[in-house]
Amino acid sequence: xxxxxxxxxxxxxxxxxxxxxxxxxxxxxxxxxxxxxxxxxxxxxxxxxxxxxxxxxxxxxxxxxxxxxxxxxxxxxxxxxxxxxxxxxxxxxxxxxxxxxxxxxxxxxxxxxxxxxxxxxxxxxxxxxxxxxxxxxxxxxxxxxxxxxxxxxxxxxxxxxxxxxxxxxxxxxxxxxxxxxxxxxxxxxxxxxxxxxxxxxxxxxxxxxxxxxxxxxxxxxxxxxxxxxxxxxxxxxxxxxxxxxxxxxxxxxxxxxxxxxxxxxxxxxxxxxxxxxxxxxxxxxxxxxxxxxxxxxxxxxxxxxxxxxxxxxxxxxxxxxxxxxxxxxxxx
Amino acid sequence: xxxxxxxxxxxxxxxxxxxxxxxxxxxxxxxxxxxxxxxxxxxxxxxxxxxxxxxxxxxxxxxxxxxxxxxxxxxxxxxxxxxxxxxxxxxxxxxxxxxxxxxxxxxxxxxxxxxxxxxxxxxxxxxxxxxxxxxxxxxxxxxxxxxxxxxxxxxxxxxxxxxxxxxxxxxxxxxxxxxxxxxxxxxxxxxxxxxxxxxxxxxxxxxxxxxxxxxxxxxxxxxxxxxxxxxxxxxxxxxxxxxxxxxxxxxxxxxxxxxxxxxxxxxxxxxxxxxxxxxxxxxxxxxxxxxxxxxxxxxxxxxxxxxxxxxxxxxxxxxxxxxxxxxxxxxxxxxx
Numbered sequence: 001x002x003x004x005x006x007x008x009x010x011x012x013x014x015x016x017x018x019x020x021x022x023x024x025x026x027x028x029x030x031x032x033x034x035x036x037x038x039x040x041x042x043x044x045x046x047x048x049x050x051x052x053x054x055x056x057x058x059x060x061x062x063x064x065x066x067x068x069x070x071x072x073x074x075x076x077x078x079x080x081x082x083x084x085x086x087x088x089x090x091x092x093x094x095x096x097x098x099x100x101x102x103x104x105x106x107x108x109x110x111x112x113x114x115x116x117x118x119x120x121x122x123x124x125x126x127x128x129x130x131x132x133x134x135x136x137x138x139x140x141x142x143x144x145x146x147x148x149x150x151x152x153x154x155x156x157x158x159x160x161x162x163x164x165x166x167x168x169x170x171x172x173x174x175x176x177x178x179x180x181x182x183x184x185x186x187x188x189x190x191x192x193x194x195x196x197x198x199x200x201x202x203x204x205x206x207x208x209x210x211x212x213x214x215x216x217x218x219x220x221x222x223x224x225x226x227x228x229x230x231x232x233x234x235x236x237x238x239x240x241x242x243x244x245x246x247x248x249x250x251x252x253x254x255x256x257x258x259x260x261x262x263x264x265x266x267x268x269x270x271x272x273x274x275x276x277x278x279x280x281x282x283x284x285x286x287x288x289x290x291x292x293x294x295x296x297x298x299x300x301x302x303x304x305x306x307x308x309x310x311x312x313x314x315x316x317x318x319x320x321x322x323x324x325x326x327x328x329x330x331x332x
Numbered sequence: 333x334x335x336x337x338x339x340x341x342x343x344x345x346x347x348x349x350x351x352x353x354x355x356x357x358x359x360x361x362x363x364x365x366x367x368x369x370x371x372x373x374x375x376x377x378x379x380x381x382x383x384x385x386x387x388x389x390x391x392x393x394x395x396x397x398x399x400x401x402x403x404x405x406x407x408x409x410x411x412x413x414x415x416x417x418x419x420x421x422x423x424x425x426x427x428x429x430x431x432x433x434x435x436x437x438x439x440x441x442x443x444x445x446x447x448x449x450x451x452x453x454x455x456x457x458x459x460x461x462x463x464x465x466x467x468x469x470x471x472x473x474x475x476x477x478x479x480x481x482x483x484x485x486x487x488x489x490x491x492x493x494x495x496x497x498x499x500x501x502x503x504x505x506x507x508x509x510x511x512x513x514x515x516x517x518x519x520x521x522x523x524x525x526x527x528x529x530x531x532x533x534x535x536x537x538x539x540x541x542x543x544x545x546x547x548x549x550x551x552x553x554x555x556x557x558x559x560x561x562x563x564x565x566x567x568x569x570x571x572x573x574x575x576x577x578x579x580x581x582x583x584x585x586x587x588x589x590x591x592x593x594x595x596x597x598x599x600x601x602x603x604x605x606x607x608x609x610x611x612x613x614x615x616x617x618x619x620x621x622x623x624x625x626x627x628x629x630x631x632x633x634x635x636x637x638x639x640x641x642x643x644x645x646x647x648x649x650x651x652x653x654x655x656x657x658x659x660x661x662x663x664x665x666x667x668x
Binding site: 008011289326328332 | 599601603604605631632635637638
């Protein structure tokens with residue numbers, strides 16, 4: 001159990017260690033205008049060792065952000081464009097015959113990288129999705145008879161296009177649950193868009209991203225994130241929020257009872273706790289406060305709540321339900 | 333000699349040409365006769381073939397009572413469709429000769445061994461007594477030949493109603509005396525009374541609620557709040573090392589007061605959200621900024637086991653008092 005001096009010491013260590021977060025933010029801001037929300041969520045995923053599902057219309061700099069993040073962290077980046085004819089071997093790798101050596105050798109797939117951008121993940125059939133998601137969960141890949149550990153940090157950032165639903169294979173609930181966060185990427189505001197126009201249309205040479213943090217620092221920070229102190233009241237607050245998604249009537253949210261087909265899994269509680277710890281770390285705090293929970297709750301829960309037909313008919317989204325829950329549950 | 337010898341030659345030539353003419357004439361005569369004969373033979377056999385079809389019209393009974401139904405069945409058999417198919421089927425009108433057609437069944441076709449049979453059933457009735465005739469039914473083939481069925485006589489007999497019982501006459505109107513359903517009336521009256529009582533109670537409740545002075549101002553009046561803060565200080569929670577409880581109570585007192593005075597609800601708000609709400613309501617008062625620092629300090633105490641020095645705790649109470657006074661004066665000045 002952590003004591004007050006432990007937390008103070010941790011607080012100081014975090015204030016010192018988390019400085020690289022600002023460096024990372026500033027470096028990414030050189031090439032990405034706006035999208036602070038998305039950048040912060042990607043950093044939360046990176047520091048919590050959780051994968052991120054990005055949803056947004058094309059052209060919102062999703063790929064650029066991930067690519068730049070890989071450059072800033074000095075990690076290996078690979079992009080897999082998911083198509084209906086993609087095979088699991090195209091993702092994880094396969095055995096190929098080496099004629100000169102007269103033997104089969106392993107050809108590693110694009111998954112052997114630190115940052116994987118799985119673009120339009122819902123365009124590939126289920127077998128490819130499950131091959132990727134299995135690798136995400138196990139952090140290892142088996143090709144033929146050999147199992148290969150994936151290099152840390154290993155972060156999968158998948159994108160989904162919400163506009164086109166023709167010819168897509170939506171991720172099953174169980175697989176979506178493996179993503180720590182589902183981030184809905186919004187449009188930039190007017191000023192940001194003005195800057196984007198200046199940068200792109202007027203021929204400004206875009207800045208290159210430099211390496212500002214090592215993978216070692218990331219791995220050390222992950223250890224620190226796990227040490228961030230979470231008070232029992234905060235744990236109770238998390239449990240109350242997740243339980244309210246499962247049994248809304250027990251929290252005075254009777255109107256929500258017919259709108260939720262299934263609530264957040266225990267993985268939701270774990271990820272909400274972990275993501276809020278990372279949020280606290282990024283805000284240079286060694287302890288979690290309710291603000292951290294509220295800040296991250298939507299991204300952790302939005303893909304973990306199943307809506308009923310009734311909710312869909314009334315245009316009720318998971319975001320609306322989460323807002324209602326956060327408004328109802330008393331903050332400690 | 334030459335002339336004499338020449339004459340008979342001419343004569344003989346003439347007689348020869350006459351003979352040829354007769355032979356030619358006879359051959360053309362016989363040829364035309366043969367053609368006519370063969371045409372007649374062909375026509376005869378053709379007509380034999382055409383007239384192989386047969387028609388029959390039968391009824392299931394020829395005597396009926398008025399309104400009873402009979403079934404007329406028309407059957408045309410041995411039709412060679414390849415040579416002469418039916419070009420016109422008979423057409424009886426819906427009403428003819430005191431008879432009415434009730435129902436016409438579709439024409440049935442039966443093909444077997446190169447011949448075809450057509451049949452149709454028709455249900456007839458009559459509402460007039462007498463002897464009535466179904467006319468000869470005619471069917472045409474290949475627009476040329478027609479065959480007829482024999483007309484059928486139907487006897488329609490009147491019904492003897494003399495033995496039937498007479499209908500009862502309409503009964504006299506009996507006057508019905510209205511019965512009073514006391515149970516029904518009683519239940520309505522009871523419901524009205526109950527509803528009236530409920531409405532009276534509801535109206536009285538809302539009137540009293542309006543008239544009742546605000547409880548809030550009594551509990552969370554400035555003097556009471558300041559008293560609560562004094563009491564908290566004298567509880568000795570700091571000395572007992574119960575910093576968490578001390579700061580929780582301190583913030584609760586201040587939040588309750590600000591909620592009531594500023595008409596806000598802070599129970600579901602985080603520190604940041606609460607501070608933003610206060611900023612929007614009151615603005616950036618210096619006392620408020622110090623209060624924000626207490627909120628941050630309280631978060632650290634509540635969620636990070638932080639133990640502030642005793643003087644900071646005392647200062648916190650002082651700053652909390654200043655905050656509640658600021659809020660009170662802000663609201664007071666607004667009312668003026």
